[in-house]
Structures are given as structure tokens and as C-alpha cells.
Amino acid sequence: MDGSAKFEYLRYMADTTDLRSVLRDLMQEHGNDVWNYAFSLCRSADMADEATQDVFLKVYRKLGMFRGESSVKTWLLAITRNTVFDMRRKSFWKRAVAVGLTGFPGLQRSAELEAIERLAVNDLWKKVMTLPVKYREVIILSVHYQLSIKEIAGILGLSEGTVKSRLHHARVKLLKMKERD
């Protein structure tokens, strides 16, 4: 049974549904999807851990509201994106207050890239992780998660035309980076 059919029952849950076992199923099936997407957005394994926890806690609260307008995976990835961006916003302001706006944001960035350099599974992932986030996420959602343009547009809140354009630019950049090697 593919992932989408497996969670068809989410549309029809009743008050007596054992939400905890539903959540366990979702974590088993999509835990890695959520974590990998969170990591690709924030480039920090610790933040990805925290984001993943927040995502599944939110999912647990929202289980009764899912009505099958999108696939379960798309729904989870949309929540993941919003969660990570919220965390990054709060984290930016915390850092700004702690070190002052004249601090060293560059130091954070190089630590992230060093971790990716050390831990990334192949060269292409390393290159993807160095792309600006607007290109990084469309290429990952399209190539790694195999989502359609329409699904990606839904997650990012963009028009399909904008998604296609960003995807094109992301591919061109990546292929150029590969050629340079």
C-alpha cells in the first residue's frame, strides 16, 4: 500500500480514534521525510530535531482537522516548513539580542556548512545545501520528495509559474556547479 492510501482513514476519524497510534504510524511512515526537509531548510541537525518534535506535536493537535485536501506527506511538509521558518525567525532575534546587530552572523553560517561538509552523504547534497533557500527547497521538494509543481506551489504559497521558474534556475545552478567540478 503506498503512503497516500495508507492514511486515507485520517479523513474519517471519529472521537474514539486512538490518536496516539495514528501519530505513531505517521512518525513511522514520514518521520524521516519531516526530519530531512527540516534539516535541508535550517542546515542544523539540532534545529531539525527540535523542529521535528514541534511538527509532530502540532500534527497531533491538528489530526482531527485533516480532511484530505492534500496528501498526508504534503500536509506534513507544509507544517514542517512553517515550523522551521518560525524557529529561524525566533532564533535570529535571540541571536541579535545576544550578540548585538553588529555581531558575527557569518560565524553561525560557516559552522552549518562545516557540518554539512563533514556529514553530507554525497557531493550533490553538499552543493544543494549551499544554494539559497528559495532554490534549495524547490529542488528538494521536486527531486527528493517527487512532488508535483502544484503540490510544491501549495506548500510554498507561490504560483505554479514561480515554482517552475525557481526550479529551472535551481537546476541550472546545480548543473553549473557540477560542471565546474
Place this chain on the structure above:
Amino acid sequence: MEERKDPELDLEKELSGAPLKQRGFSDGLRRQIEARLDERSARRAAKRSFTVAACGIVTTLSVFFLLSDSRADVPAFERNGAAGSTAASAEPSSPAMTSEAEQPAAPIRSALLIGFRQDFEAQDDKRVLNVTKASTYRTLLIAPDCSGKLRVAAEGSGILMPYRQWFWKIEALTWESATDTIHYLVARRADQPAKPETFADIPDEELKHSEKLLYAANQYVSVAESESSWRGNAPAEYNRISVKKVTQLGSNRVIDFASNKKDPNRVTLQDVYGSEASERLETMLAAPKVVGMFSELNGDSWTIKRRPGRWIALAAETYAAPNNHAEGYELRELSLPLPESATSYDTLSLKWNEIKAVQPMAKDALTSPLDDMAAVFAGDWLYLYPYQKPLKGDPLLTVSLQPGETMVMAQWATGSYVEEWVRKAKLYLQGTTNAGRD
């Protein structure tokens, strides 16, 4: 001509896997999420208790002041506060909440659904195969009532296990003919009726087949099957062991092992552990336990069994006699911790010396995910204690076990799930519809 590479396909291929060599969604992360959910449920339950208690106090005080004529009878805390009942209703004090009784211990907010198996043998001298082995099962739900007192909330035959958003029931049924006895297991959604099966009766053959449930949790069950047959003066004996998904139990059932292949419905060690299982099995196969005949240790046959304080995985090194009239296995500990997908909650948060200090004959124990209850097995008794370190005092509840009863399932409910489990367990184990707790 050189084949042209498609760069787009290369991109897809290289990005198809996870971005990092390690990390990702781990069992530890899953446990942290569950723990946060448990904390949240506990906080909500405590908040509800406080709100109910506070409302009760406000109501009582309001009635008291309406009825009272003399301020001399008003308790000291009210005289010292602002005039009237407004101050008292805004900030009820701790002593008022506990009234005259001693401050109670932290309430138990967990329930334990526990399944047992008892094995027995029957003798029938009219048959060539004169010994029949079979098993019976029962499930208990141990939960607090609405006053927080722990009791056996529901009990009944069969194994009632939570699976996804339903409860499933596993039962042992028997089919018999003049020459054959088949003890078999069926699994069904608990809200649906059981469907007994019938089997083909092969003439001039005696057959005894029995299936024994060894383990049930989350989506998995482990079953040991044994079969003896007597065909044309040729005896045969087969023993098999496997892990399946609960939904696979009974589908494509294989009876008469001599004539049929193995049941394809099974979960392998590799399905649960991935490549880690294959690597471990290779190491184990270098020192086979079965001597004198060809054996296999490929991960197809395995089981989950109880050791004191935890569940463990054991791989089955299987063998078959050259004449195909015998089949068996030797169990070998895998020494890899079981993932939570196979066990649900399986952490013992007490040390054995702490357990044996209160129960010197303890042979097994469980503690709840909220660390509010400890269950200790000693002799033919199950003792339930309020969780504390060190464990002390008298048990809150003592449950007698049947001689030789073995635990095959232990599942926990916490917070708001307790009431739902009590309701469902009463319905599916006892057939009663008394909603909520007593």
C-alpha cells in the same frame, strides 16, 4: 557510440536518499515526542483536577457564607482576607484543598493492558498421536478508578491489543475431526465477530497442529507452530516460529507442513532492523548452534521473547531432517535492541536491587511511561506499586496469576487514553457498555 547521460536523471538519483550519513528521525527522537505528549496530557489532567477542586471549594464556600449568620464561625483564612467570599473564591489556599486528610501521593494516570498465555497438555490414548498441546489466553486492564484507586478494570479471555485506531482481538480456536486436532489463532478487529475456520480432513492420516502466541505489541505478533502427523506408519514432527503483522495472522494459514511450503506472510528481521540484521546474522552463522545437519539463519524465522525487564529479539537457526519428516529450530539471542516500532514502550526505570528490596523473589517488572506505576512479577503474583525511588511500602493492588502463566503483551495508556481504554476493554473483554470508570 557512447551513451549520453541525462543530467536530470543523475540529479534525481543522487538526491533520492537522505542528506546526511547519520541522524535523521531516530527512535530517541520518537521517544522524546511521545514523552512531551505524555507531559502535556499530565499537565492538562492536573489542571482539570485543580479546576474541579477549586470550583468545588468556591461552591462550598459560597454556600457556607450564604447560610452562615455569625462571622465568628468563619474560618481564620477568610477573616484575614478581604471581606466576603470574593477573596476566598479568587485564591483558594493549599490547606483548604487538602482539607483534613493527609496530602495524597501523586495520582496514577496510567493503565496497563497485559496479556497472558497458559499452556496445557491433554492426553488421548485412543489416538496414535496421543498428546495434544494447546494454550489459553486472557487479558487484564489495570487502571485507576475515578477516585484514583487502582483496580482490575476489565478482564476477559483472548488477547486484546491496540492497533492503529482500533482494538484487535486474538483468540485461540479449535477444529477437530475423528483423526485431527487443530488449535489455531485468529485475529480480528474487536468490534467484528470471530470467524471459525474449517480444514480439510485427510483420510488415513492423523494430524495435530497447534499455534502458540508468544508476543503481541504495536503491529507485530510472534507465533510458534508445532505439528505432529502420522501417515502410513511414518511419524513426522515440525516446529516453526515467525513474526507477522497482526493483520497477517491466519491469512494464508499453512496446515499439514509436510505437504506445503512455508507461510509467505511474515516479517523478517531485515524488515525491522534493516541491513544491521544481516550483518549480525552473518557473524552468528560463523558459529552455528545446530550440529550434524544443514541449518539456516537468514532472518526469516525469529521471535520476540521476554527477559527480566525487557523484550528481546531471538533469531531462529532452522534445520530440516534429510527425510523431511522433521523440522525445528534453535533460538539465538540477536543482541540488538528492539526498535520502538516493535515494542511500544519498553523501558524499566527501576534498578533490580530496588525491585528486589520490596520483592526478593521478583522475576520481571514493568514501569509506566509516566513513571507513576511499577508492576512486579514474583511467584504467581503480580504486584502493582506507586512508582517511587526507592520502591517501598505495600502494593496498591495484588493480582493472582495462574500457575505457569506467561506475559505475552504489555501496553500502556496514559492521560486521557485511560478512560477510553477502560470503556473499550470492558466492551471487548466483558461485553459490557458501562462507559467511563467506576
